[in-house]
Amino acid sequence: MTQSHDTTPASEIPEPTPEQIGSLLDELAGVELMGMLQSVQQRWGYLPAPVLREIARRTRTPLSRIYGVVSFYANFHTAPRGRHTVRACRGTACHVRGATRVLSAIERTLGITEGQSTPDLEFCLETVACLGTCFLGPVMMIDGEYFGNLTPESVQTILANYGTGE
Numbered sequence: 001m002t003q004s005h006d007t008t009p010a011s012e013i014p015e016p017t018p019e020q021i022g023s024l025l026d027e028l029a030g031v032e033l034m035g036m037l038q039s040v041q042q043r044w045g046y047l048p049a050p051v052l053r054e055i056a057r058r059t060r061t062p063l064s065r066i067y068g069v070v071s072f073y074a075n076f077h078t079a080p081r082g083r084h085t086v087r088a089c090r091g092t093a094c095h096v097r098g099a100t101r102v103l104s105a106i107e108r109t110l111g112i113t114e115g116q117s118t119p120d121l122e123f124c125l126e127t128v129a130c131l132g133t134c135f136l137g138p139v140m141m142i143d144g145e146y147f148g149n150l151t152p153e154s155v156q157t158i159l160a161n162y163g164t165g166e
């Protein structure tokens with residue numbers, strides 16, 4: 001299961017303007033709550049607090065109920081996330097092959113811990129119980145791409161080059 005805690009510093013959060021919120025929620029008038037939340041996350045990549053407050057106001061739904069729904073589903077996020085999702089395996093097969101040192105190297109290289117996004121919103125970091133490729137351990141996945149037999153050194157190189165086309 002994916003672990004995500006949405007702990008990106010609030011100072012980095014780009015919040016939508018009231019006009020943008022109004023315009024999107026006008027379009028979504030009549031849509032049920034789940035559909036609204038999905039559309040909002042699609043639009044901004046996360047569920048900004050002012051949007052949730054406005055949904056509560058417009059639909060006359062208690063804000064606590066909306067947050068209850070949001071926290072129930074792992075795919076909803078209340079803070080912005082990095083463009084690239086790094087998933088580091090912390091499963092047993094990877095653990096015995098050095099996953100702890102690999103995760104530390106990822107955290108050191110990106111300057112974040114599990115559940116956080118980098119300030120430039122380039123990467124977010126999650127850990128998973130198994131990526132299904134134990135024979136490649138230690139393993140991480142960036143977006144849909146697997147990287148196996150990792151070492152702290154190779155992690156640094158992969159992350160430094162990721163997205164630069166190298």
Ligand code: FES
Binds near residue numbers: 089094129132133137
């Ligand atoms: S334990 Fe890491 S991929 Fe299965």
